[in-house]
Amino acid sequence: MQNKTTFVDNFMENLPKKSFDKLSDQPPKSIKWQKLTNQRTQILEFLQSAKNQPSAEDIYQNLRPYIARLSLSTIYRNLKSLEAEGVIISLKTPDRKIHWQIAGPDVAHFYCRGCRKIFELPLAEIFDIKNRLKIKNYQVSKINFIIEGLCPDCCQIYPDGIPEGFSK
């Protein structure tokens, strides 16, 4: 694909410096590594273009037609290593699913119990948790919390809230 290099270049350029150093510190090129790198790139590309936070299964179903011999365990392995490098983050929603997204500025996530969509809320709009904890001598490396409720669309459908035991 012609625009792949452009995407990777842009992606690397916009990564935080720390992650960039880690990513460039890779083992010597081998056929196996090339293949893995290609899958990493495809996963990152998919996450970058995704409008929501896909699960590993979602990623697998979407990339399967384009990557030969792709397995769900390969997806998990790549997601885990990208998470360890700080390139992507995982979100565990109350439905016990794990969702993935490109790491960015700290945000809080709102999980709608009706449609099960995840909405990003800029953390700065809520409160300055990092500075408050720093004053108390905590060192914050990652902020990842989920607020649960109903989104505006689902409030129209369930004006009295979702009944207990509701499952979609």
Ligand SMILES: [Zn+2]
């Ligand atoms: Zn909703």
